[in-house]
Amino acid sequence: MSLLSISPPTPSLLTRLLRRTGGADWFGLLAFIFLASTIILPLVVVGIWAFAEVWRYPAVLPQRFGLGFWGEMLARRDVWAALTTSLELSFTVTALSMLICLPAAYAFGRMEFPFRNTLFLSFLTLRAFPKFGLLIVIATIFLNLGLVGTFAGVVLIQLVDTLMYMVWIPAAAFQSVDRRLEEAAQDAGATPLQVFWHVTLPQSLPTIAAAVILTFVGTFYETEGAWLIGAPTVTTMPILMISFINNQLVIQYGAVLSLMLWVPSFVALMFARRVLGGDAIARGLGG
Amino acid sequence: MHEAASPLSRTPAVSARSRVLPLLLVATPVLLALWLVIWPAAEAVILTFLVPGEGGTEVWSTANYARFFGDSYSVNNFTNTLWTTAVTTTILLVIGLPLAIYLRFAKGQLPATVQSLVMFPMFVPSIIVAYAFIRTLGPNGTVDIFLHAVGLPRMRTPYLTPWGPVIGLVWDGLPLTVLLLLSGLGNVTRPAVDAARDVGAGWLAILVYIILPRMRSSLLVTLSFNVLGIFSSFTLPYLLGPAAPEMMGPFMQRTFGDLQDVGMARTQAVITFAVCLLFGALYVWSIAKGRTKSAAGGKS
Numbered sequence: 001m002s003l004l005s006i007s008p009p010t011p012s013l014l015t016r017l018l019r020r021t022g023g024a025d026w027f028g029l030l031a032f033i034f035l036a037s038t039i040i041l042p043l044v045v046v047g048i049w050a051f052a053e054v055w056r057y058p059a060v061l062p063q064r065f066g067l068g069f070w071g072e073m074l075a076r077r078d079v080w081a082a083l084t085t086s087l088e089l090s091f092t093v094t095a096l097s098m099l100i101c102l103p104a105a106y107a108f109g110r111m112e113f114p115f116r117n118t119l120f121l122s123f124l125t126l127r128a129f130p131k132f133g134l135l136i137v138i139a140t141i142f143l144n145l146g147l148v149g150t151f152a153g154v155v156l157i158q159l160v161d162t163l164m165y166m167v168w169i170p171a172a173a174f175q176s177v178d179r180r181l182e183e184a185a186q187d188a189g190a191t192p193l194q195v196f197w198h199v200t201l202p203q204s205l206p207t208i209a210a211a212v213i214l215t216f217v218g219t220f221y222e223t224e225g226a227w228l229i230g231a232p233t234v235t236t237m238p239i240l241m242i243s244f245i246n247n248q249l250v251i252q253y254g255a256v257l258s259l260m261l262w263v264p265s266f267v268a269l270m271f272a273r274r275v276l277g278g279d280a281i282a283r284g285l286g287g
Numbered sequence: 288m289h290e291a292a293s294p295l296s297r298t299p300a301v302s303a304r305s306r307v308l309p310l311l312l313v314a315t316p317v318l319l320a321l322w323l324v325i326w327p328a329a330e331a332v333i334l335t336f337l338v339p340g341e342g343g344t345e346v347w348s349t350a351n352y353a354r355f356f357g358d359s360y361s362v363n364n365f366t367n368t369l370w371t372t373a374v375t376t377t378i379l380l381v382i383g384l385p386l387a388i389y390l391r392f393a394k395g396q397l398p399a400t401v402q403s404l405v406m407f408p409m410f411v412p413s414i415i416v417a418y419a420f421i422r423t424l425g426p427n428g429t430v431d432i433f434l435h436a437v438g439l440p441r442m443r444t445p446y447l448t449p450w451g452p453v454i455g456l457v458w459d460g461l462p463l464t465v466l467l468l469l470s471g472l473g474n475v476t477r478p479a480v481d482a483a484r485d486v487g488a489g490w491l492a493i494l495v496y497i498i499l500p501r502m503r504s505s506l507l508v509t510l511s512f513n514v515l516g517i518f519s520s521f522t523l524p525y526l527l528g529p530a531a532p533e534m535m536g537p538f539m540q541r542t543f544g545d546l547q548d549v550g551m552a553r554t555q556a557v558i559t560f561a562v563c564l565l566f567g568a569l570y571v572w573s574i575a576k577g578r579t580k581s582a583a584g585g586k587s
Contacts, residue, residue: 027389028397035404039458042419043411045429049422057427058435100315107309114306119317125324130563131519132536133556137331138323140549160323163316221412224521228540238414238522245418245526255422258415269410 049255069252070260079257082240089151089226089236090219093158097215101166102208108167109174120171123164135228142229149233157225162215169214169276173207174200210275217265217272237261328560335554351554360531365558367449367532368518375456376513379464380506382457387468388498392477409462413455417526420455421446451527452534456517463516464509471505472498507573511566518559535559 049055052062053069073079107113108120138157139148147153177200185195223238230236237257244254340346355361390402408416423429425446434441445451475498483493499506521536528534533541535555543552 025393025395025397027385028393028401031386031389031401032397032404035401039404039407039461041429042423043415045422046415046419058432060432060436100319104313104316107312111309111312113309113313116309119313122317123320126320127515128563128567129324129328130515130559132521132539133518133559134324134328136539136543136552136556137327139543140331140553141327143549156323160319163320167316221414223412223414224536227521228544231544238412241414241418242522242526245421251422254418258418262412262415265412266410273410 046255046258049252050259052252052255055251069250069256073253073256073260078235078240082235082237085235086220086237089154089158089234090216092155093162093219094212094216096155096159097162097166098212101163102170105167105170106174109171120167123167126160126164132224135225139228148229149231151230151234154226154230154234154236157229158219158222161222161225162219165218166211166215169211170204170208173204173211177203206275210272213268213272214276217268220261220265331553331557332560335550335557351550352558354551355554355558361538361555363532364535364538368535369562371449371452371456371524371534372514372517375453375460375517376510378453378457379460379513380509383461383464383468383509387465387472388494390465391469391472391475392480405465406462408458413459413522414526416455416458417523420451420458420527424454446527447529449529449532451529452520452524455523455527456520459523460513460516463512467505467509467512468502471502471508474501474505504570504574507570511563511570514566515563518563 048062050069051065051067053066054064055062108116135157138160142148142153142157147156181203182195182199185199186192190198221238223236223242226234226236227239227242230239241254241257244257335351336347336349337345338348338350355365386401386405390398390405411419421428424444426441426444428444431441431444445454479497480493483497488496518535520534521540524534525537525540528537535558539552539555539559542548542555
């Protein structure tokens with residue numbers, strides 16, 4: 001799946017588009033205006049709110065811009081606690097996922113063994129159930145195991161979510177490594193480990209890195225599992241945002257948090273998208 | 288292992304090892320999926336059909352389901368979720384199909400930009416979508432500001448009404464819908480469309496007789512993906528939807544977390560499994576039927 005590159009629309013681009021189409025592509029122009037106003041505009045509004053110190057209804061633009069709420073946000077202890085929890089969770093889940101999935105991906109991609117295809121396809125069942133219902137039935141099991149409300153419980157539930165993509169994407173990467181290079185290295189006297197380290201790994205690394213980024217960002221934003229299993233002791237960033245939204249504390253808090261968290265993940269996902277197709281990313285993010 | 292010089296002497300040892308080693312390598316993720324997906328789902332289905340009988344025993348019964356479907360509040364939530372699914376899917380198809388057809392056949396900079404915009408929601412987490420929605424369509428949001436600026440009264444906000452989740456889910460679901468439809472449109476060739484146009488077919492005729500018949504399976508995939516996605520959803524319905532009727536996601540969460548009625552939450556979960564299974568089966572059935580039909584057509 002090759003997607004066309006995503007670039008932010010600028011006025012110069014718009015005039016270029018108009019000139020190119022000569023006014024003939026009315027549908028495209030309407031689609032562009034419709035999508036820009038429904039998809040980009042709401043996010044621009046969030047961006048403006050994040051830098052608005054005073055914005056009273058019904059002014060079209062804020063009365064005063066500033067970074068005041070960023071300072072306030074960065075001074076809040078609950079924000080730092082949630083950020084720490086989220087990062088700890090994301091690092092733990094991603095590391096564990098790499099540890100158990102990458103060897104499996106190598107086996108699926110490069111080795112022959114009984115039930116290989118069946119086992120490979122069995123990861124599809126992870127996506128065959130409606131996620132929230134599945135979380136509920138896992139939660140009923142975790143309740144008996146005393147895992148509800150624990151860090152370990154959240155790690156487990158988020159780990160399951162990462163399995164399919166951390167197995168499937170790297171397996172494809174290992175499979176597409178150029179065998180002739182490996183054989184050449186072997187002929188030159190390299191040990192299997194050396195071949196793996198110097199030939200196989202570097203070739204599959206970009207795709208694996210993209211899968212790892214997807215896993216990390218996906219885990220960082222995973223909300224439902226953390227909420228259901230972690231509440232009330234484990235508070236992650238998305239859960240903190242839910243409470244900001246529900247309590248309507250200060251409008252700018254949510255905007256600052258959105259922008260602070262989303263921009264780095266957006267850059268990371270753009271990198272992943274260049275390596276992988278957009279389809280994989282859609283699923284990796286939970287659709 | 289490179290000291291074992293002769294390939295012949297090495298082969299049996301390697302093949303014995305090479306059968307067990309890969310199984311060991313794949314064991315952990317496979318077992319984890321078994322433990323946390325297959326087993327809980329299977330166990331949940333069985334447990335919902337068991338109720339406490341006399342003397343501490345458990346007996347088979349459909350009492351849990353009778354309780355769910357006998358409770359008007361639960362049924363309202365269930366039908367509300369079905370309504371949301373139907374409306375969201377319809378809107379997604381109405382917006383997504385023209386976009387996909389346009390992206391399939393148009394070339395140049397403008398279609399490329401339109402495609403980028405369509406794919407954009409993929410990179411925005413639900414929680415930020417929900418926040419952006421409230422700031423834009425909520426009370427005193429951007430739309431109200433614009434309406435006020437041109438002297439119009441405020442709109443009736445969809446925030447906290449059943450339309451809130453619909454709008455959020457459409458926003459969230461657009462990229463995947465267009466991707467799935469685009470892959471279906473791969474079966475529609477430009478010559479086929481041009482030929483129909485040459486004999487004087489209007490765009491509606493081309494859509495109904497040329498494009499849609501070739502997209503049957505892709506439309507069904509879109510439908511079953513949407514059913515799965517909407518019955519799975521929690522964050523958007525929880526933040527944007529009304530307190531009553533709820534959608535199944537928030538309803539299950541409240542039953543499990545606030546009411547602590549584990550048995551009922553499990554029953555609700557199995558009901559969402561059943562609905563998604565139904566649409567999954569519909570999709571598989573249609574594929575199978577399509578295959579038999581084309582096989583029979585090939586023979587005659």
